[in-house]
Amino acid sequence: METITIGGTDAKGRVKTPFFHRPYVVAAVFLLPFLIVFGVFRIWAVANAVVMSFQEMEGIGVAQWTGFDNYLRLLSDSTFFTALRNTAFYTIGTLLILIPLPLVLAAVLRSPLVARASAFRSTIFLPVLTSLVVVGVVFSLLLATNGLMNSFLDLFGVPPLRWLEARNLAVPAMILMAVWRWTGINVIYFTTGLANIPGDIYESASVDGAGAIRKFWNISVPLSKPIILFVTVLTIFGGMQLFVEPFILWGTGGGPGQGGLSVVVYLYRTAFTSFSLGYASAIGVVLALIIITLSLIVLRAFGFFKRD
Amino acid sequence: MSNERESYGHMTAEPHDRVVLAEPAEAEPGRRADRPPLRHDRWHRAWTFRRKKIITTAIVVVVAVAFLIPFYWLLISALRPANRVFADAGQFFPTSITLSNFQALFQETPVLVWFANSVILATGTVVGSLVVVTMAAYALAKLEFPFRNAIFVGVLASQMLPFHLLLIPLFVLMINLSLIDTHLGVILPTLAHAFGLFYMRQYILGLPQDVFDAARVDGASEYRIFFGIVIPMVKPAMATLAIIFSLEQWNDLLWPLIVMRSEENYPLAVGITSLVGLYRARWDLVMTASVIAVVPIMILFFLMRKQFINGLGKIGTGGK
Numbered sequence: 001m002e003t004i005t006i007g008g009t010d011a012k013g014r015v016k017t018p019f020f021h022r023p024y025v026v027a028a029v030f031l032l033p034f035l036i037v038f039g040v041f042r043i044w045a046v047a048n049a050v051v052m053s054f055q056e057m058e059g060i061g062v063a064q065w066t067g068f069d070n071y072l073r074l075l076s077d078s079t080f081f082t083a084l085r086n087t088a089f090y091t092i093g094t095l096l097i098l099i100p101l102p103l104v105l106a107a108v109l110r111s112p113l114v115a116r117a118s119a120f121r122s123t124i125f126l127p128v129l130t131s132l133v134v135v136g137v138v139f140s141l142l143l144a145t146n147g148l149m150n151s152f153l154d155l156f157g158v159p160p161l162r163w164l165e166a167r168n169l170a171v172p173a174m175i176l177m178a179v180w181r182w183t184g185i186n187v188i189y190f191t192t193g194l195a196n197i198p199g200d201i202y203e204s205a206s207v208d209g210a211g212a213i214r215k216f217w218n219i220s221v222p223l224s225k226p227i228i229l230f231v232t233v234l235t236i237f238g239g240m241q242l243f244v245e246p247f248i249l250w251g252t253g254g255g256p257g258q259g260g261l262s263v264v265v266y267l268y269r270t271a272f273t274s275f276s277l278g279y280a281s282a283i284g285v286v287l288a289l290i291i292i293t294l295s296l297i298v299l300r301a302f303g304f305f306k307r308d
Numbered sequence: 309m310s311n312e313r314e315s316y317g318h319m320t321a322e323p324h325d326r327v328v329l330a331e332p333a334e335a336e337p338g339r340r341a342d343r344p345p346l347r348h349d350r351w352h353r354a355w356t357f358r359r360k361k362i363i364t365t366a367i368v369v370v371v372a373v374a375f376l377i378p379f380y381w382l383l384i385s386a387l388r389p390a391n392r393v394f395a396d397a398g399q400f401f402p403t404s405i406t407l408s409n410f411q412a413l414f415q416e417t418p419v420l421v422w423f424a425n426s427v428i429l430a431t432g433t434v435v436g437s438l439v440v441v442t443m444a445a446y447a448l449a450k451l452e453f454p455f456r457n458a459i460f461v462g463v464l465a466s467q468m469l470p471f472h473l474l475l476i477p478l479f480v481l482m483i484n485l486s487l488i489d490t491h492l493g494v495i496l497p498t499l500a501h502a503f504g505l506f507y508m509r510q511y512i513l514g515l516p517q518d519v520f521d522a523a524r525v526d527g528a529s530e531y532r533i534f535f536g537i538v539i540p541m542v543k544p545a546m547a548t549l550a551i552i553f554s555l556e557q558w559n560d561l562l563w564p565l566i567v568m569r570s571e572e573n574y575p576l577a578v579g580i581t582s583l584v585g586l587y588r589a590r591w592d593l594v595m596t597a598s599v600i601a602v603v604p605i606m607i608l609f610f611l612m613r614k615q616f617i618n619g620l621g622k623i624g625t626g627g628k
Contacts (some may be wrong), residue, residue, distance in 0.1 A: 032531075105371070127375060137382075145397070241470050284475065
């Protein structure tokens with residue numbers, strides 16, 4: 001067998017490795033492209049967001065240090081708290097629906113009680129592929145006061161609801177859109193999770209006389225804990241960063257009585273229509289802290305940090 | 309209680325109901341007497357199972373139809389005469405159907421340019437991320453160097469940072485780099501894809517180590533191993549990531565909305581948004597442009613259904 005040796009030998013006969021073949025250099029060559037984009041567009045950017053939240057910009061590149069002014073202003077900004085409340089209600093609403101509903105659907109679709117289950121999974125997966133812009137556009141027709149939703153409710157004698165024009169219906173309307181958009185992917189997550197539960201657990205439960213509902217509640221739910229945890233964190237992340245739906249439905253205005261104003265829409269409005277880049281950065285930092293804190297609380301509640 | 313027991317055999321995945329049927333009956337001989345004879349019992353069970361199956365399937369069909377209605381609405385709204393799109397938003401069946409909205413869209417908006425921009429952005433993101441991610445994943449999986457785990461954990465932890473936090477610094481950076489209103493400006497921040505790195509690293513770790521050992525014994529350099537062994541072997545993982553990256557870029561709004569300033573540089577998502585903002589009443593253009601944004605993805609999905617579902621589902625199971 002032919003052996004290829006890279007590089008020659010030096011005067012003392014030691015093997016000399018060319019520069020680009022030295023182990024650490026090789027590692028650096030492979031790693032650097034990623035580390036450069038990661039360093040600039042993640043690490044540096046995050047650090048800069050924090051720095052900018054303590055400044056106010058007078059035009060691009062002309063920054064003035066203002067200390068905690070932006071944060072103090074935030075504390076007395078009622079619009080920010082309206083946005084935060086809307087976003088929180090939206091997140092809670094999506095959590096309450098988008099975990100139990102897909103988990104039950106996943107379990108039902110796995111049982112032999114449904115014919116052609118994979119066709120159903122594919123069908124409810126279709127919205128996942130749809131751009132949120134298109135979701136917003138379609139639902140502004142479906143939920144219009146003269147729209148299909150109200151025609152449907154009319155069949156049951158429900159008077160027309162002003163989904164997109166009433167302050168207290170803005171968040172429910174967005175939750176409805178979220179349920180349509182995200183149920184499919186959560187069903188896939190839970191299906192994968194359920195498939196990893198060993199079948200003999202169910203069998204021995206059957207022998208002990210457990211029914212379908214008890215098996216779901218006592219086996220499927222607890223053993224899906226890691227996936228439930230993951231979906232919870234993902235839902236909190238997605239919910240708190242709500243942007244596209246309210247932006248398509250109501251622009252930067254925030255909708256009826258600011259009922260559809262989310263924190264990120266407010267951030268966008270502050271940065272790109274009022275051009276208060278420093279204040280917008282402070283909004284971003286506070287929202288990030290809220291999201292990270294919530295995620296850590298959830299991870300802790302699920303016992304994620306416990307060593308076993 | 310007895311009802312519950314009757315159903316359990318069917319709720320598990322395997323058709324082993326006959327086996328479980330006999331066991332509890334013998335375990336509780338007392339109950340046996342009040343029950344009908346076994347043959348009838350089996351027939352009864354089969355019938356209940358069928359009835360349950362029909363009812364459950366019917367419920368699921370209703371759910372599936374409800375999920376399809378927005379797609380029907382998208383299509384039917386695009387096909388209504390322009391002045392009826394919003395006015396008839398509550399009419400399930402259209403009174404007349406026309407393709408004239410598409411004609412108007414092509415005449416009044418640069419929708420084909422938007423489409424091309426979406427393709428360019430998706431392609432750029434996919435190619436760029438795959439190169440960057442696969443190289444780094446190989447280093448993290450198979451090479452030895454200091455801080456290897458620290459780098460990996462750091463990248464994973466960065467996923468805890470929400471993207472909105474980066475918007476403003478990246479916007480200022482793009483202005484300073486003169487990358488505002490360029491495709492590169494949209495693509496660059498998407499390249500350091502943490503999940504992509506994680507997934508690719510796991511995949512490379514799962515490749516048989518003998519192949520690498522053999523290549524090193526033969527004196528192949530790390531570069532040759534990478535191009536000759538790793539690239540051909542990770543193609544399935546690349547396909548999975550390509551689906552995820554392109555879908556994310558195709559459907560993204562916020563970052564391209566900030567970077568792209570002139571109409572001829574908009575991707576479809578930004579173009580549609582501009583139509584919603586500019587012409588509040590032009591629902592005909594909005595709906596037709598939306599159809600054009602959705603249809604290519606749907607075609608790809610039906611061609612590669614398994615890859616899509618497995619690929620996107622992998623995010624949830626940590627890439628396994």
